[in-house]
Amino acid sequence: MTDTRGERTRRPSGGSTRARPGRREQTRSALLTAAERLWAERGIHGASLDDIAAAAGLTKGAVYSNFAGKTDLLLALMERFTADRNTDVCEELRAAEEDTDHTGRSSPRHDTDDRPRRLALLLVEFWLYGMRDYAAGWRIADWYAERRAQMASELDPTDDIAPDDRATLTLALDMGLALQHLLDPTRVPTDLYKTGKTLMRGN
Incomplete structure (x- = not known):
């Protein structure tokens, strides 16, 4: 019993x-x-x-x-936003634009509920937080290293640039162009990312 x-x-x-x-x-x-x-x-x-x-x-x-704590929450949010390691901020911005009415200055950057815009803002916030907090910084740096390694593993080797370097440049291009586009969508179109990615990644 x-x-x-x-x-x-x-x-x-x-x-x-x-x-x-x-x-x-x-x-x-x-x-x-x-x-x-x-x-x-x-x-x-x-x-x-x-x-x-x-x-x-x-x-x-x-x-x-x-x-x-805050750093743990921050890293969990990074993983949530970028669970798909093939996600590119610029490509998401371009997709969001295709779903909106193109009316000059009325762009996704004015929509606080727009996911690509939030993603770009948060990635900048993560970077700034990591720059100011050493303990958080190395963890965020490790996360970026993992993302670059994943991207590099999917690239074909070339004679000019190593896959690791191409992945680093592609990630930098994605974020840098996204930030310029969010401030100046007319003069910095997201289509430039496709051109840059082709040059860096070879696809």
């Missing part, structure tokens, strides 16, 4: 354990979404963990039960 009671007590526990990841993922998702919006609007130093928790309708305790 002891064994039977033990089995009965383990079964509800197992069901509860299976249910917890769903609630935990919902909480994490809400916090990441709030961080994404606030950090894009205000910058990382302009929105505290308290602000993020409040925007998500949660307490600060919920933040620390899911993330070790």
Whole structure:
């Protein structure tokens, strides 16, 4: 009977354990979404963990039960935004433009809910945060190194430039052109990225 009671007590526990990841993922998702919006609007130093928790309708305790701190939340957001390592900011900006009405100055850069614009802003925020915080900086640098390595592994070798160097230049082109385009969409079209990527990546 002891064994039977033990089995009965383990079964509800197992069901509860299976249910917890769903609630935990919902909480994490809400916090990441709030961080994404606030950090894009205000910058990382302009929105505290308290602000993020409040925007998500949660307490600060919920933040620390899911993330070790601001840097951990920041890295989780990077991974969420760039889970697809083939995603290019410029290509997303171009796709967003194709879905909008072209009316001169009315461009995606004025839409605070535009994902490509948020992505560009957040990547800049991540870089600035890493430049100011040594502990965060090397972790962010490692993340970029992994992304470059993944990109390089997909490139065919050439006689002129090593795949690692081409991946570095392609990533720099993507971000640099995206930032110029967001400020000056008419004179810096995203189509330039396709030309530059062809030169750097050979495809």
